[in-house]
Amino acid sequence: MRIVRPLSLVPTVLLAVLLGGGTWIVGAELGAFGVGAGLGAVSALVVLGMGARRPFRRWRLAQRNLPASHRRWLRVHVPLYRRLDAEGRAAFERDVRFARAEYSFEGVRGVTVTETLRLSVAAGIAMLLHGRPEWELPGSRSVLFYPERFDDTYHDTRTASYDGMAHPQGPILLTVSSVEAAWARPDAGSNVVLHELAHLFDFDNEGPDGVPSLVDPGSAPDWQALVRAEMRRVRAGRSLLRPYAAEAPSEFFAVAVEHFFEQPDAMARRHRDLFRALAAFFRLDPRTGTVLGEGPVALDERGEDASVPRPAVD
């Protein structure tokens, strides 16, 4: 996550120029050139100031250190963080601070939102964006924590079966116990936080179809063919991915993301093409924490990345 996103500044600057210039010209037309110029400058500055609020907030957050207790939690619960070098950890910690500050976290039906719950979601966001600092997670920035599993009407009835849910425009819903379980065994290949956050990449004009919205449209057919082939393997019981991945292409993508980050060695060995596709998408090799460059990911016969030296894991 960048402090300043050049692309997001373009509309702000354009609006400032249009509004400021327009006010200036109207003032000049009415014969009050000085007043028009002054009002134009003020309106342009107001627009620029509003556009600079988030970069300024991020810049201030970037000056602070993550508390030692938060770093300890990351070391224990996030294997990817442990694999990063000092520079990578600093970037990861900064993303955690940004996500913690910019997302709203709310407890439902008496749930107290603890620092660990906030950190649990912020760590997931930092993982997904670590190789793609130019990205922001799509969708709303609101997270609701539920005390129990919930159903389609968000109630904890006997038939309630949801541990998490993501909406295209609305909040992300998570149960407290599933979030705790997700980080208690971070190599199990099951993480509700990563799962629901992954869905956010898949909400676009086409709906949730297993093709993340940020994929180059030209490579969408390749993605779809890969997803179909891998779903067949899940149904045949020949996949590392758990059976829920065969529910729908959107669920396949979300489950694949969980395994990619939590069991990267096994995925690279058993699902070479899928691993390579996800590594190219996230531009990250989660086995090493190495941020990858542009282009295809080269893997040798053992499923090891032949193009990047593998640093020591502590």
Ligand SMILES: [Zn+2]
């Ligand atoms: Zn899902």
